[in-house]
Amino acid sequence: MGKGQDLWKTAKTVIPGGNMLLSKRPEMFLPEQWPAYFSKASGCRVWDLDDRQYVDMSIMGIGCNTLGYGRPEVDEAVKRTVDLGNMSTLNAPEEVELAQRLIALHPWADMARFARSGGEANAISIRIARAASGRDGVALCGYHGWHDWYLAANLGNEEQLAGHLLPGLSPNGVPQSLRGSVFPFTYNKFDMLEELVRTQNIGVIKMEVSRNFDPAPEFLLNVRKLADERNIVLIFDECTSGFRQALGGLHKVYGVDPDMAVFGKALGNGYAVTGVLGKREIMEAAQNTFISSTFWTERIGSVAGIETLKVMEKERSWEKITATGRDITARWQKLGAKYGLPLTTAGLPALTGFGFKSPKAQAYRTLITQEMLARGYLAANMVYVCTEHTPKIVDDYFEALEPIFALIRECEDGRDVMALLKGPVAHSGFTRLN
Numbered sequence: 001m002g003k004g005q006d007l008w009k010t011a012k013t014v015i016p017g018g019n020m021l022l023s024k025r026p027e028m029f030l031p032e033q034w035p036a037y038f039s040k041a042s043g044c045r046v047w048d049l050d051d052r053q054y055v056d057m058s059i060m061g062i063g064c065n066t067l068g069y070g071r072p073e074v075d076e077a078v079k080r081t082v083d084l085g086n087m088s089t090l091n092a093p094e095e096v097e098l099a100q101r102l103i104a105l106h107p108w109a110d111m112a113r114f115a116r117s118g119g120e121a122n123a124i125s126i127r128i129a130r131a132a133s134g135r136d137g138v139a140l141c142g143y144h145g146w147h148d149w150y151l152a153a154n155l156g157n158e159e160q161l162a163g164h165l166l167p168g169l170s171p172n173g174v175p176q177s178l179r180g181s182v183f184p185f186t187y188n189k190f191d192m193l194e195e196l197v198r199t200q201n202i203g204v205i206k207m208e209v210s211r212n213f214d215p216a217p218e219f220l221l222n223v224r225k226l227a228d229e230r231n232i233v234l235i236f237d238e239c240t241s242g243f244r245q246a247l248g249g250l251h252k253v254y255g256v257d258p259d260m261a262v263f264g265k266a267l268g269n270g271y272a273v274t275g276v277l278g279k280r281e282i283m284e285a286a287q288n289t290f291i292s293s294t295f296w297t298e299r300i301g302s303v304a305g306i307e308t309l310k311v312m313e314k315e316r317s318w319e320k321i322t323a324t325g326r327d328i329t330a331r332w333q334k335l336g337a338k339y340g341l342p343l344t345t346a347g348l349p350a351l352t353g354f355g356f357k358s359p360k361a362q363a364y365r366t367l368i369t370q371e372m373l374a375r376g377y378l379a380a381n382m383v384y385v386c387t388e389h390t391p392k393i394v395d396d397y398f399e400a401l402e403p404i405f406a407l408i409r410e411c412e413d414g415r416d417v418m419a420l421l422k423g424p425v426a427h428s429g430f431t432r433l434n
Helices: 002-014 072-084 094-105 118-133 148-154 190-199 219-229 280-288 299-315 317-338 361-374 391-412
Strands: 038-042 045-048 053-057 111-115 137-141 182-184 202-207 233-238 260-263 274-278 343-346 351-356 377-379 382-384
Touching (some): 137 148, 202 219, 361 391, 377 391
Parallel strands (some): 137 182, 233 260
Antiparallel strands (some): 111 274
């Protein structure tokens, strides 16, 4: 089973859940077989604790590393910062430069605040927006982290608790007093949002610009218009979508500006930095509440953010990863058609994924992961594309993948997929509203 699985067994005895991120738990990929831990990473390759090398055709640091692992320019800037000192009693000047760079990319914005994780950045944006609007109610769509304000969407009376509005996200430990403070709506269902605004005291609309599907015609424009008419603060959560299809937020592609936007993941290419941008009159409401944390002032995050933006702009990375993602998606579809396996595909081009239209879809996904691992790939049914995913790497990936599609065809024709699996079926994640 390897050193990784041995260590994972130990981890679960000393860390609740085994680690700090659901998406990295081995059970989400290949229970009892996933390597679990890495010793080093470079480009789009990862080495496990047994020094086995894999090509990462999966989630690339949960979408953080759009420039690949260990990008030299970013790492060198961070190393210089370590030599000069990462933390002191005084402030890091780089946070001012990073704010200026992000504001320059988003002319609608005037000010920025920084944090180090996506969940806390989203919580910061909600606190500021509620303070600015003077209303507590939040209409939300998409995934926005683990904090109480968000999981309050799943609080209900005892009859409702069995059917969470966001399946897979338990609100245990969230104060019941927060019930009725946030109200989910489904992506592209503008009438649902209109009804919430009509019947609830909504001061904030919080949503991902797009995740699994494109916005319907006029959807984002209608949301913007509604927010303007009702004096509601509109926040776009771009933690995941930012810098993948534009140099900045995905909202730039659709031509609809928010009042606030949240950025993370790709902003630091693997180093911890997240940002909240907003209009001056809204952001200054942060001074009328209390939002403050020691490690939001450390230097490495801001330095990594600045250097990542420089490399992105120089290479036009968003164009590269979008083109690669579209190619991968088209080739999945072609492979599915060749073997008579109907597929669904979804996601931004650079966050692409597919699924089988079959009751055995999760078992097939597990089989792909198992067989691709044996061929030297970290893979499932999604690829978070980076600039290191060259045409040769993509070609080799599909050469390895095709025989597994042929095997799945055999399973659709009667072969027992469970007999092919060497362990349990992978766990499924939570359900999104878009």
